[in-house]
Amino acid sequence: MKTRLKYICLSAVAGLTFSFSSCSDFMDLTPEDQYDEATVWADADLTKSVVTDVYSYVCDIAQEVNPEAWTDDGFFTHVYGCRDINEATVSPSNLAAYDRDDCPFRWSKQFKAIYRANLVLENIDNVPQKTGVDLNVLKGETYFLRAYIYTELLRGFGGVPIVDHVYSIEEASEMELPRSNVADVMDFILKDIEQAVSLLPEQQTGANLGRATRGAAKALKARLLLHIASPLFADRSVNTLACNQYTGDRQALYQKALDAAKEVINDGNYSLIDCNAGTIKDIAEKFHNIIITNNDETIWSKQYVNKDKDADNWVRNRVALLHGPNGYHNWAGTAPTHDLVMAFETEDGKIPNTLLKAGEETTVNPYTNREPRFYATIGYDGAEWGRPRASDGAVFDATPLGNLQFGYYELSSGGAEVNAIQSVDDENNAIKKQQFNGMVGVDSRMSNIENWNGTYTGYLEKKLIDGTVSATEHNFQICPMPYIRLAEMYLIAAEACIELNKLDEAAIYLDALRGRIGRPDTRATLAVRGQAFNQNNLREFLRHERRVELTYEHSRYYDVRRWMIAPETSSKKLTGITIVGRLKPGKTATLPYVHDEDVYNYTWTVLNLNYIEKRKWDNKMYFAPIKLEETLRNPALEQNPGFK
Incomplete structure (x- = not known):
């Protein structure tokens, strides 16, 4: 008989979208905060607490080290392990800042989240219904969270193992699970998104504000498709590991990304906020409020309550x-x-x-x-x-x-x-x-x-x-802190259009973003800069717009890699x-x-500031290294190129 865990760690915060107590490892046999499994799956409220706890594994934007610190956009004042990333000295035995909880693709943390999501999905259909708890919505949230977390892993490491069910202790101890190809991981994520879309509501309100919605799932689809369509995954010169290479039709992916972004843009639940005003200062203030408030442009964001100094850091916006x-x-x-x-x-x-x-x-x-x-x-x-x-x-x-x-x-x-x-x-x-x-x-x-x-x-x-x-x-x-904004969907649509050579349509999406903050339109701006309206110039224009629009929103680190411009951007003097x-x-x-x-x-x-951090690029940094302990535990895991 194969043994499974009989206890589940749950946080005790009810009604809060994100709570952050969790077991240190899903293989622990004696977790500190214990609920008997049978008790959890017999109570819809406790089941909701498990789902709520999965949210806690989504990387919090409001933390000390933002991934901008690993790009040409930012420098982390206290260094910590960020210098190792920027000087390309990380290794499987020295993950540096990649092994912090504010790394959005931290391997051990994210696979714990996947374990917990799988636990929910394997049991939620047998949970008794209870007034005030919609189990179908919770199931949809869990599919979305698993898709979101797998997307972060894929963007950080490339192909990763697909774990779609809960393993027994015996199975886990003997498991040798190889990395799947990025195309297979993408398809797995897309299936989860499809399930999520079929189950999630259009909006979450009240105490549920900040939980996943149908629009968030659709937006994640657009983000994922654009990422895999990008040059990095078609490259064979530096992206030499088979599981990190996409061999399908990239133009088809760009079209799918465009379609997915347009579906969100045309969704009546979201709209760009017009920030135009009499002065630049007033426009700037309106734009700033888009970021720090719940509004019509917010697709998915993290909500907080103000906690005292003794509360867990992860429930406070610090x-x-x-x-x-x-x-x-x-x-x-x-x-x-x-x-x-x-x-x-x-x-x-x-x-x-x-x-x-x-x-x-x-x-x-x-x-x-x-x-x-x-x-x-x-x-x-x-x-x-x-x-x-x-x-x-x-x-x-x-x-x-x-x-x-x-x-x-x-x-x-x-x-x-x-x-x-x-x-x-x-x-x-x-x-x-x-x-x-x-x-x-x-x-x-x-x-x-x-x-x-x-x-x-x-x-x-x-x-x-x-x-x-x-x-x-x-x-x-x-x-709140934004995870996905409508502005990103306009940028995804514009980028996909550019790569599909639909330049006039791309300009429409760019002009909508720029117009709402009083900026001259795309053609006029290119003319002011002495540039022709063509695919190459529009591509650079779009990349610049993403940089300044999405600054500090966990975008730049991934963008410079998928576009393969990191050798230039990450070698600049600080x-x-x-x-x-x-x-x-x-x-x-x-x-x-x-x-x-x-x-x-x-x-x-x-x-x-070269004396503080001598930034340089190494092609091995296109993908993060997998921790040495993981490859020793699972010999089937192939390390990313350039790391020993």
């Missing part, structure tokens, strides 16, 4: 604490690179062509006359943060809304000397020091407030943060910015500090 400014006692987290900052277009639709290389400087404010998404996404020196700064010994007192202060400011001609401004001006990491009389920004790494939490790059991520909330280890914002403000003749600094070009002469200098 992103403001984790990514905010040290001058507010926050931790700087995954900070934007200067490269990302200069990717946002100017107000007239051009891409900045100055202040791009380390050592280059300007006295013209690079943050003026930029597009709305820039102001909604980037926290830069002088930017309004959204709430007053506490009076706690900061170098500068509070302004009405609070202004970020990353630079070095001259307060008088006889100001006290401070530490040297440091920059790196060559490949040998020689430190260029400049003595400066004045005061340092309260949000800088030379601040008197928790300078170890200051940003190296001179920027902070603003997009996911509700700046009006005083984020501390005792208080957290409760705004750069930041240094800002120096010197008093103009006859002017006097006043407090509270506000960025004021009538009072100061400013100089912005691109800072080479």
Whole structure:
């Protein structure tokens, strides 16, 4: 007789979409929080708790390390294991940040989720009906979650083993399950999505807000199909492992991706939000609210409740604490690179062509006359943060809304000397020091407030943060975090159209996205940039739009790989910015500090951060390594190329 687990770990949070207590390993024989299996499957409420617990394995966007930190868009201030990824030194025995819970495709965590989903699917048909619990919907949610988690695994590793049922302890101990081809994994996911669509409701409301819907399942289908249609899976030069190669008709996949995206776009449950207003600032604020609120553009998002400091981190939206400014006692987290900052277009639709290389400087404010998404996404020196700064010994007192202060400011001609401004001006990491009389920004790494939490790059991520909330280890914002937005469906439709050479149709989807934030249309913007309206230029245009529209939404890491542009993007020098403000003749600094070009002469200098992280690309990094323990446990698992 084969033995199965007889106890199930459940979280005790009722009515919350995501709860985060779980067994450490599904093979544990004596889990701490035990419910007899027979009891669980005899009670619809307990069954719902198991499904709710599966949600907890979906990677939380509101965490300290965002995958943007593994791309040209971000740098993780505290390094942790991110340097190993960016310097291509990870290995099966050193997964570094790939082995963190905020990695969306962490192998051990995601296969535990799959186990639990399989457990539900094998038992839910025998659970007695109960008023107030729709078992068919729960079943649909479970199919969706298994599909979502398998999609993350596929995007991270390529082909992975398909585990579609619960194994006994004896079976698991003897199991040698090989990796399936990406096409087979894709088909498996699509079948789960089909099941989910047939069972899920159009909307979830009230206490169920944030649980899966039919639209979320359809949107996941579009995302998956576009991913596998991409160049990486057709490549045979660097993608040399058979299970990671797609041999089918890629044009057919692009068409299917287009059809799936259009189905969501035409769904009456969602619509793009018109952000147009009288000023760029107002447009930016409306766009920012799309990200941090539940609205008509949200297809699937994570919901939170505000928990005290002793609550589990995974039920709290900690992103403001984790990514905010040290001058507010926050931790700087995954900070934007200067490269990302200069990717946002100017107000007239051009891409900045100055202040791009380390050592280059300007006295013209690079943050003026930029597009709305820039102001909604980037926290830069002088930017309004959204709430007053506490009076706690900061170098500068509070302004009405609070202004970020990353630079070095001259307060008088006889100001006290401070530490040297440091920059790196060559490949040998020689430190260029400049003595400066004045005061340092309260949000800088030379601040008197928790300078170890200051940003190296001179920027902070603003997009996911509700700046009006005083984020501390005792208080957290409760705004939702988006997993799938309607904007992504427009971008998927546009990309598929471009690859199908339906350029006019592609422009329609791009123009809809750009028009809702007051941007010039695609043709006009290409003309301003001196580019013809053709497939190659439109492809690059689309890729740029994805970068700035979906920043910090777990997109860039996968995009640069599937497009096979990572050798370029991931070999760029890591750069930041240094800002120096010197008093103009006859002017006097006043407090509270506000960025004021009538009072100061400013100089912005691109800072080479190569001494912190020497980024380089290695083709092995197209797919993540599988942990050594997994390949030792299961010899049938073939390691991804380039890893030993």
